[in-house]
Amino acid sequence: MIDIYAGPTAAKTIREQGLSADLFSTFLGASGGPKWFTLFGLDKYLFGEFFKQRTQPLNLVGSSAGAFRAACFAQNDPVAAISRLAKSYSETRYSSNKAKPTEITEKARLLLNYVFAENGIEEIINNPVFKAHFIVAKSNGFTASENKVMQLMGLSKSYLFNRVNRRLLSKQYERFVFQPANSNLSFSDNNTFNTQTVELTEANLADALLASGSIPLVMQGIKNIPGTPQGMYRDGGIIDYHFDLTIHNEGLILYPHFNNKPKAGWFDKNLSRGITPRNYDNVVMVTPSAKFIASLPYNKIPDRTDFTVLDADTRIKYWQHVLSETERLAEAFHLLCNNNDFKINIIT
Numbered sequence: 001m002i003d004i005y006a007g008p009t010a011a012k013t014i015r016e017q018g019l020s021a022d023l024f025s026t027f028l029g030a031s032g033g034p035k036w037f038t039l040f041g042l043d044k045y046l047f048g049e050f051f052k053q054r055t056q057p058l059n060l061v062g063s064s065a066g067a068f069r070a071a072c073f074a075q076n077d078p079v080a081a082i083s084r085l086a087k088s089y090s091e092t093r094y095s096s097n098k099a100k101p102t103e104i105t106e107k108a109r110l111l112l113n114y115v116f117a118e119n120g121i122e123e124i125i126n127n128p129v130f131k132a133h134f135i136v137a138k139s140n141g142f143t144a145s146e147n148k149v150m151q152l153m154g155l156s157k158s159y160l161f162n163r164v165n166r167r168l169l170s171k172q173y174e175r176f177v178f179q180p181a182n183s184n185l186s187f188s189d190n191n192t193f194n195t196q197t198v199e200l201t202e203a204n205l206a207d208a209l210l211a212s213g214s215i216p217l218v219m220q221g222i223k224n225i226p227g228t229p230q231g232m233y234r235d236g237g238i239i240d241y242h243f244d245l246t247i248h249n250e251g252l253i254l255y256p257h258f259n260n261k262p263k264a265g266w267f268d269k270n271l272s273r274g275i276t277p278r279n280y281d282n283v284v285m286v287t288p289s290a291k292f293i294a295s296l297p298y299n300k301i302p303d304r305t306d307f308t309v310l311d312a313d314t315r316i317k318y319w320q321h322v323l324s325e326t327e328r329l330a331e332a333f334h335l336l337c338n339n340n341d342f343k344i345n346i347i348t
Contacts, residue, residue, distance in 0.1 A: 001332035002042075003289050005260055005345045007281035010252050014284060018340040019333075021050050025251030026059040026185070027073070028283070029066025031237025031266070033215075034302040035258045036065040037319055038288050040086050041326030042256050042333055043069060047078035047130075050337070054129055059185045059249065063135040063236030067212040072115060074124040074132040081115060088114045090319040097308045101146075105220040108213065112206055121205050131180045132200070135236035136211045138174040139221065144232035146220060155216055158238075162267035167191050169265065175239050176228060178208040188246040190276065191264075193239055198227045212236040218304075238266045244275040253283045258301055260287045260345070280347045288329060296322055 006014065013023060027046075029036075051058060060070035072081035088111045094103060124132050142154025154172065161168035175195040179185065187195060200208065204226040211222035211233035221232040244264030247253060262275050262285075293301055297318050306315045336342045 001289055001292050002329055002336070003260060003287050003345060004336070004342050005285040005287065005347050007277070007283050007347050009281045010284045011344045011346055013252060015344065019284075019337045019342070021054060022056070023252045024058065024254040024284075025056075025249045026061060026247055026253040027070075028243060028247075028253055028255040028257075029060065029062030029069045030242045030255075030257055030262070031064035031066060031235065031240070032242075032258060033065055033304045034089065034306065034319060036069065037086065037090065037322050038258045038293075038301040038326060039256045039329070040082070040323045041328070041330040042286065043073075043082050044079050045330035045333060046254075046256070047073050047082070049334070051130075057129055057131055059131050059133060059183070059247075061133045061135070061185070061243075061247065062212070063240045063243075064213045064215075067132075067134040067209055067236060068112075068115070070132040070134065071120070071124055071209055074127045074130040075117075075120050076123045076127075078130070081117070081120065084117065085111070085115050086323055090323060091316055093312045093316075094307070101218060101220045104218060105210075105214070108210060108219065109206075112210060116206070121202055124205060125180065125200055125202065127180075131183055131185075133180075133183065133185060134178040134200075134208050134212045135240050136176045136178065136208060136225075136233050137236055137238040138176055138229070139216075139232045139234045139238075140172050140174070143172050143216070143234075144221070146232075148217065151217060159267055162265065163271070166264060166268070166273075169239070169267070170194065173239055175236075176208075176233065178204065178212075186248045188248065191244070196228075198225075201227065203227070208233075235266070240264075241266045241268065242275070244279055246279050249282075251282075255283050255285045257285050257287050260285065277348050283347065285347065286333065288326075292325075292329065296325060 062070040075081040142150045145151045170193045175193045177197045181199045207225045214234045221234045224230045242262035
């Protein structure tokens with residue numbers, strides 16, 4: 001039902017000590033839009049049971065959909081919050097399958113308002129245990145333009161740069177990490193992206209979170225977020241789609257992911273290029289098995305193309321079926337934790 005992948009250090013640790021919540025000091029959440037639905041049941045279990053009694057800080061690091069999930073986990077009732085996110089996102093309808101960026105962005109703002117409920121922003125900022133970190137990409141040059149032709153020119157340049165060397169993208173994008181004032185998290189990035197940290201506040205949290213999920217060409221970018229240099233901020237997955245950086249922390253990193261082949265950045269999605277294995281040395285990835293995915297409708301996990309290839313009623317029925325099926329992943333993970341009977345695939 002689920003597969004476990006781990007770096008060498010992480011594998012040794014969990015073989016000796018099992019899948020204990022206290023081993024982890026960081027939680028990763030990847031970009032991927034509705035692909036996240038495949039992890040819904042597991043997310044509810046992790047923050048409703050697995051980490052429920054936690055008193056030591058757990059850093060929640062996410063880009064795009066992963067940042068949205070982190071915002072749910074840092075609220076006082078994480079299961080209720082992640083359930084609001086799943087409901088609102090899965091039931092989203094647009095005026096047509098060619099909705100304009102203005103409509104998609106407005107629907108995303110409404111979704112966040114629903115997810116935050118009455119006190120969500122304050123709860124996220126002040127949570128002493130679950131510390132949310134949102135990754136956002138500051139876009140420079142043509143990629144900062146809201147003119148579709150100019151933006152497409154900038155993205156085409158990014159695609160070509162990335163095919164040559166991922167490091168060249170640092171000419172167009174900068175990484176901004178929005179985090180709590182008392183965060184001690186730090187990163188090392190061998191791809192030379194300029195990285196800046198910004199304190200999360202009531203004035204910037206909603207915009208930072210929306211920016212982290214603002215997909216180029218699909219949504220509007222977010223300009224001049226309070227506390228940051230003036231400019232255009234877009235989807236954190238442009239740089240950190242599935243992450244390829246070293247996160248400095250004393251414990252292990254738990255990374256529920258929708259597949260077992262993470263890609264560093266947005267422009268790597270269709271390339272054979274993988275991540276740097278040493279960056280995953282202390283990572284434990286939990287993924288749905290191929291058998292589980294094959295059991296889903298259409299034999300696949302949800303993705304953004306469902307918005308255009310399926311009518312709204314069919315898509316919503318499909319997505320909600322997937323959300324329901326993921327309860328089986330939670331049950332499987334619970335059994336692994338209690339029986340310590342699991343096979344570990346080494347990340348190479």
